Amino acid sequence: MNKNPQTPLVFCTILLLLKSLHANSHSHSHTVCIIGSGIGGASVAHFLRRYSDPQTIGQITIFERHGVVGGRMATVTIAGETFESGASILHPKNYHALNYTKYLNLRVKQPKHADDSLSLGIWDGHKFVYKTLNSSSKLPIVQRFVAIANSIVMLLRYGVFSLLRMSSFVEATVNKFLRYYEGFESRPVFESVEGMLKWAGLYNLTTRTLGEELVNVGLSPILIQELVTVITRINYGQSVNISGLAGAVSLAGSGGGLWSVEGGNWQMAAGLINRSEVVLHLHEEIESISYLGDVYELNSTKGKSYNCQVAVVATPLDELNILFNPAISLPPRKLQHTHATFVRGLLNPAYFGLGSLSDIPELVGTTETADVPFSSISILKEHEKDMTYKIFSREPLADALLDVIFSVRVETIKINWAAYPHYQAPETYAPFILDGNHLYYVNAFENAASTMETSAVAAENIARLILSRLSQQVYYSSTNLKSFSSDSSRLHVEL
């Protein structure tokens, strides 16, 4: 029997307190504005929803200056057929991207040449310094034989040990990167790119060039000057002077098991945005972001104004004119432009000093020389009478030049991409938190490497960082210290 007459009163007070706590927790729901609908922006929205409840994160708004989502994941339609025009390939260990495809019921597509049978030539502007055998036979046994012969030619030219050392270098780097998929118990929330790289053991790779790293691990100079250079020129439009980390990522993107999303990689961004209860503003370019004390005011070129408690920049700021008030400071960074030219037609064998079209390898890579106006030419599709080609170059390709490289040109589409950072070593990094408050920058991580997956990995960390810092803010500003402190510690453990 209750002998204390004050107990019902205490009980009522606790109930009232709990009710007020519940009401308070609703009033602490935060609005988030994200600039950019690429894989980075879409992933921030996705992970914010996954790691929090509506009491913590309220409305999420994404602004996209173009009329479609996906950013550098985009397709081009040439002669009635659609191909990836930007980010095209994913690595078998790109686990966020793989999870997205499962979550969104998207279909994984293997590349046409999953079996090493792609013919490769390395062109130095005058001759093919390396060329694999090419067979027009469709018989699997013949193709297998050609693949084996090509492996032997490659081993002889570049050296067995050099090739093995190259693949160990890539494997070791990929294994370190896999730490970013560890659970929250062992993986902290990172406040800086440097901290994030150091924790995974990847930071040192960004202090030296790829060339230096590979000499260090004992690769032959010819392998670096030819095969490795071809790969960095294809994947980043740059030489082996890119950082060791960007270089390792680039080399990993030339291995086996690569894949893409059937119908276009951009569907990952579209699906994540669709499923994350996002208010999406297409054709709305943000031109200024001002901190007003407790909210950010975003102004768009449409003359509209939006307020959010958290603002996330999910696009490279280097070539944009967004006005920040107060001003922010970023280390200088140049973007590497890649000109992607799509041609339906036929290459001119005479340009390569060859007698027939079938002698031209399916992938023509190039060495680092002023004599070559393009980084690579590859066949995207063979049609009955002609082909669709993709050419990457650092400078735009004039029609007059294209008419020398091609003997037939039915249709041509040219895209100028502000593609990825111009990498250097040692790298410098912009902060993840741009103003010490709640203005975040996903693409600070692009100085480490620029891929769809690295954007997703950076975005996941930004989502955790936002939630972790909001929970601390609630902790410090709340009068109901006890309740919120237990809540916030739970959040920290889970994130």
Ligand SMILES: Cc1cc2nc3c(=O)[nH]c(=O)nc-3n(C[C@H](O)[C@H](O)[C@H](O)COP(=O)(O)OP(=O)(O)OC[C@H]3O[C@@H](n4cnc5c(N)ncnc54)[C@H](O)[C@@H]3O)c2cc1C
């Ligand atoms: C030619 C090319 C080939 C590539 N190949 C590969 C590959 O094979 N594999 C791979 O993994 N990666 C590849 N990449 C890199 C990959 O595309 C990028 O790393 C990744 O897509 C970046 O995504 P993001 O969301 O960070 O940025 P983005 O995709 O650039 O998204 C930013 C978005 O923000 C929007 N935006 C910008 N400013 C504003 C503003 N003021 N207001 C509103 N919206 C704004 C932009 O329109 C854009 O849609 C390639 C890139 C290029 C260009």
